Amino acid sequence: MTVKITDVARHAGVSPSTVSYALSGKRPISAETRARVAASIRELGYRPHAGARALASSKSNVLAMVVPLRAGIHVPVVMGFAVSVVTSARAHDHDVLLVTQEEGEEGLRRVAESALVDALIVMDVQLDDPRLPLLRTLDRPSVLIGFPSAADGMTCIDLDFRAAGEVCVDHLAGLGHRVVGLIGSPPEVYVRQTSFAQRVLQGFTAAATRHGMTSTVHPCEATPAAAREVAERLLREHPALTGVVVHNEAVLDPLLDAFEHLGLRIPADLSITALCPDDLATSLRVPLTSIAIPSAELGEQAVNLLMRKLDGAPVPEATLLPARLTPRASTAHRLTG
Amino acid sequence: MTVKITDVARHAGVSPSTVSYALSGKRPISAETRARVAASIRELGYRPHAGARALASSKSNVLAMVVPLRAGIHVPVVMGFAVSVVTSARAHDHDVLLVTQEEGEEGLRRVAESALVDALIVMDVQLDDPRLPLLRTLDRPSVLIGFPSAADGMTCIDLDFRAAGEVCVDHLAGLGHRVVGLIGSPPEVYVRQTSFAQRVLQGFTAAATRHGMTSTVHPCEATPAAAREVAERLLREHPALTGVVVHNEAVLDPLLDAFEHLGLRIPADLSITALCPDDLATSLRVPLTSIAIPSAELGEQAVNLLMRKLDGAPVPEATLLPARLTPRASTAHRLTG
DNA sequence: TTCCCCCGTCGAAGCGCTTCGACATGGCCC
């Protein structure tokens, strides 16, 4: 059959425990022995049996990642995050098990209690998420992507969406704009109380109020048709509008299109800032001033937090990645007069 | 600590092996005993330890799924497929481990040889895929999404992309069109020899030849700018063009936009058929005549094939899902004269 | 009635690894 640790031990002329220690480094092993063991491993093509390891050590070296598949979330962002989680986990010698949101709390319970995974990463957290109480009772560490309303005792990380909303408005205010609109996520995202959407909204509104600006908010379905409609309505209802913040990756191009059709030049007549991945912002007809959604960094940091928790180290309860605005060609000073 | 099988056995007044058999059904257990065991399990909240199970049975009940993260693949399709794989796997009491393409052959070898997974699903297969020889040597079953050039001994499944290309052209031919164009995937996809792109192209060309049509082919980057440029060039170089097949989900809306700008009405002046997910086809300004990319069905069938292989049952080497064209508003008879 | 076989259950032997205590060796300190 396949080669096991006793085969390696025999081949290297040491005991199985020595091989194990040489592999894990949990006890000092002489350089010489270590080299001999390494050679035997290579020669025999030895690969520790994951199940045996998990059983003996009560560590599976597997992380669970719960991915959302619901309406209104931007798929590439999720995918980017997922890939970054897997890559980071691998850097820590861990693998990643994919769990769908659909499986709900039972899915989390299953993979955690069967010791299939050592820890969990949960995305798309809602303000009042039903999985929270469960996660508290599981004795496995977890990290949430997003902030629920009662996050005490949980470890949460996310882009600082509130700041993102503010920074966009600040930027527009600095350019002299006085009437601004927020084109947001699809309505169901707000209804669901997914926290990131709410927080952008709060930041947007707060900053607009602070600057004494006139502001308006429009959720928008993730279809080109909806985008055109929202653009039209926005301008009809607010003819003085000169600045727009878009928090909806899926409709950026259709929106630019629609504004163009409506006779507006960007940025001459209308300034636009967006919350979206950088590669999207730079691939449109007008390079957009934007705040990047750092899914890669988010995934990496989430994994780092989890590893620290697995090591028993203390971690901050809340981690907010700073909202960094990159000025591009879609924003300009308001034409006065 | 956590409750284990001996606890359940004691509580139910049976031996551990009886509990195991009651759970697995591998030996007959009286209905009465089974009920008693079930009650004890529920009462104690017992959950078998995955590692122990894997060690004892040499089955982990985990599938590996290799997802591509490369340029030119349409992310929502991959995501839909992934979700469907996880869901189907769960229906067969299996979990799914996410492996990135980036890890390459070593990743496959690792999860397979460490017995972390029982079987593998590999997406984005190239014509001459370096992972093939490896997969042949691994003693774990696998299913490929896509067809390599030498697929003997492998189990492959995919949409019948060649037929898809043909069906689109047949449809246009039936409507009287004589000059047709294919707007394809980004150039790197062809360079990489990803098989699906090639096969669409073959089908397209073969059908056009068969119908005696004039045809032209243009790869297209997945950006709105590229879409506009391709649309322009297409019409400039082939003024008589009246039918277009688009195999590039990312640029559908920009293309419609570009054709409109160029003064073409769809379908009056130009008929368009697409290969894309149904929800995309129906959410654009003009509902597109399209061939759906059935990622959900693909995922489900891939898992079914894998399960059959794990059971030692024979499976077909090649499975082609039929290309079904749904006529919508983007195609019409060519205006003659 | 006797033999056999099948049904339902048990006990014990692993699966391949980690980890703990023990032990041998060789400085180093006093």
Add this chain to the structure above:
DNA sequence: GGGCCATGTCGAAGCGCTTCGACGGGGGAA
């Protein structure tokens, strides 16, 4: 020079489950 500690290695005991062989009892066939 004897005691100690640090270093390097070994042996054995599990980790929690599955599975194989065995066994008792009851029913059908002869």
